[in-house]
Amino acid sequence: MLYNIAMMLKNKNEKQNIAIIGGGASGLVLAKKLCDAGLRVCVYERGERLGKKLSATGNGQGNITNRNVTCAEYFSVGKTDEKVSEILQKYDDKQVFDFFASLGVLLFFDERGRAYPTGRQASALTDVLRFYLQENGVETRLSTWVTDVKKQGETFVLTAKTQDGEKRFVADTVVFCTGGTAQKNFGTDGNAYARIRALGHTITKLYPSLVQLKTDTAHTKTLKGIRVADARLTATYEKNGERKTVSVIGDVIFTEYGVSGDAVFRISAFVTDVLHLGVTLSIDFLPEQTKESIATAIENKKSQFVSQSSSELLCGIVNNQIGRAIVKRENTADSSRLADGVKNFTLSVTGSLGFDYAQVTKGGVPLCEVTEGLQSKKVQGVYFAGETLDVDGQCGGFNLQWAFSSACAVADAIIKDKGQV
Numbered sequence: 001m002l003y004n005i006a007m008m009l010k011n012k013n014e015k016q017n018i019a020i021i022g023g024g025a026s027g028l029v030l031a032k033k034l035c036d037a038g039l040r041v042c043v044y045e046r047g048e049r050l051g052k053k054l055s056a057t058g059n060g061q062g063n064i065t066n067r068n069v070t071c072a073e074y075f076s077v078g079k080t081d082e083k084v085s086e087i088l089q090k091y092d093d094k095q096v097f098d099f100f101a102s103l104g105v106l107l108f109f110d111e112r113g114r115a116y117p118t119g120r121q122a123s124a125l126t127d128v129l130r131f132y133l134q135e136n137g138v139e140t141r142l143s144t145w146v147t148d149v150k151k152q153g154e155t156f157v158l159t160a161k162t163q164d165g166e167k168r169f170v171a172d173t174v175v176f177c178t179g180g181t182a183q184k185n186f187g188t189d190g191n192a193y194a195r196i197r198a199l200g201h202t203i204t205k206l207y208p209s210l211v212q213l214k215t216d217t218a219h220t221k222t223l224k225g226i227r228v229a230d231a232r233l234t235a236t237y238e239k240n241g242e243r244k245t246v247s248v249i250g251d252v253i254f255t256e257y258g259v260s261g262d263a264v265f266r267i268s269a270f271v272t273d274v275l276h277l278g279v280t281l282s283i284d285f286l287p288e289q290t291k292e293s294i295a296t297a298i299e300n301k302k303s304q305f306v307s308q309s310s311s312e313l314l315c316g317i318v319n320n321q322i323g324r325a326i327v328k329r330e331n332t333a334d335s336s337r338l339a340d341g342v343k344n345f346t347l348s349v350t351g352s353l354g355f356d357y358a359q360v361t362k363g364g365v366p367l368c369e370v371t372e373g374l375q376s377k378k379v380q381g382v383y384f385a386g387e388t389l390d391v392d393g394q395c396g397g398f399n400l401q402w403a404f405s406s407a408c409a410v411a412d413a414i415i416k417d418k419g420q421v
């Protein structure tokens with residue numbers, strides 16, 4: 001084996017050789033950028049095709065970025081770092097537009113500032129990147145699962161499982177674009193953390209994010225399958241003696257385990273790492289109505305339908321099943337208390353559906369262990385991009401924006417290091 005490695009090093013192509021581990025969102029953008037700069041790149045992807053997760057994003061429509069990209073939309077489990085905001089400012093949503101425009105893809109913003117390809121197909125984003133790499137002869141090795149990365153002198157030796165058995169490859173630079181551990185069916189099962197740790201890095205605690213939440217279901221058993229549009233969802237918890245509150249407006253869907261829907265996904269980004277502190281969700285079913293207007297509507301019903309059961313008092317105000325559940329829970333016909341139930345239907349969060357259902361991983365390589373160019377401070381020549389790092393974004397295109405921005409930051413750092421500019 002030592003002989004083989006020595007031969008590989010001897011035969012190594014004179015040109016720069018950059019190994020990109022992971023052919024997902026950040027890996028593909030990085031490969032294009034480095035190829036543009038005339039550098040020799042090889043993308044190692046364990047899956048049988050490139051960009052499997054990218055092609056599934058945004059319900060298959062590819063919410064690639066957002067008009068409101070600032071570091072306020074991002075989280076880190078460890079210490080937050082200035083370099084994230086600098087990178088996001090330097091490689092922003094406009095650059096995403098220009099990048100894809102240069103590949104012949106048009107993007108548009110929807111009313112919530114989310115950007116999608118005009119063809120509304122996420123797979124188109126993967127396709128144009130794949131076409132580009134093919135056209136420009138960029139080496140891509142599919143079904144190649146990198147299981148070990150070792151530095152020998154100035155060179156990295158990668159060991160990979162392939163369809164033809166175990167193989168070794170050499171590189172002078174290695175970039176981990178291996179994603180996180182959300183939804184392992186996309187190849188992201190967190191396997192690369194072991195490789196990254198073996199190189200001397202730590203990995204912060206990991207949490208699922210953009211995920212459905214489990215709640216106590218005592219008052220929601222009859223509500224399974226009901227979707228409430230435009231509800232205000234508020235999460236509250238106490239940290240270090242301080243009460244923290246976050247609210248979003250969106251869809252809430254009742255399920256057998258708790259709640260799902262767009263508002264739940266969005267709020268999960270703020271709370272999955274603090275569930276141990278005890279998080280309460282409050283649903284305001286009618287954010288546009290005041291408590292008084294709801295109480296008046298109940299009073300009007302009471303005065304006219306004297307023979308009706310109190311369980312129907314919220315009929316025509318909220319969904320009938322929700323109305324009955326509120327009356328049952330409040331156990332009263334008092335208009336003010338029922339109006340309270342409509343405006344503040346509380347549930348305790350007991351957990352989340354976990355990494356198998358999460359769209360994103362919270363946590364990863366701590367930002368203090370990388371330079372401004374996202375190069376490892378532990379091993380020169382190792383870089384990180386995308387979800388592998390301890391940066392996760394809110395729902396709405398922010399995670400693909402980070403994959404893009406971090407890939408651009410790495411590309412520029414490598415290009416500078418290799419003296420290509």
Ligand SMILES: Cc1cc2nc3c(=O)[nH]c(=O)nc-3n(C[C@H](O)[C@H](O)[C@H](O)COP(=O)(O)OP(=O)(O)OC[C@H]3O[C@@H](n4cnc5c(N)ncnc54)[C@H](O)[C@@H]3O)c2cc1C
Nearest residue numbers: 022024025026046057058063146179187386387397399400
């Ligand atoms: C269903 C779903 C929908 C989403 N929708 C959106 C959205 O609309 N907008 C948005 O901003 N974000 C969305 N996200 C999140 C977004 O897709 C990710 O944040 C983004 O893809 C991360 O990019 P990445 O390059 O870091 O990793 P990934 O795109 O996950 O790519 C990592 C790649 O590395 C490969 N890999 C891992 N380990 C190895 C190894 N050892 N050897 C070789 N290859 C390896 C994997 O197979 C994978 O292809 C969604 C996520 C999911 C799951």
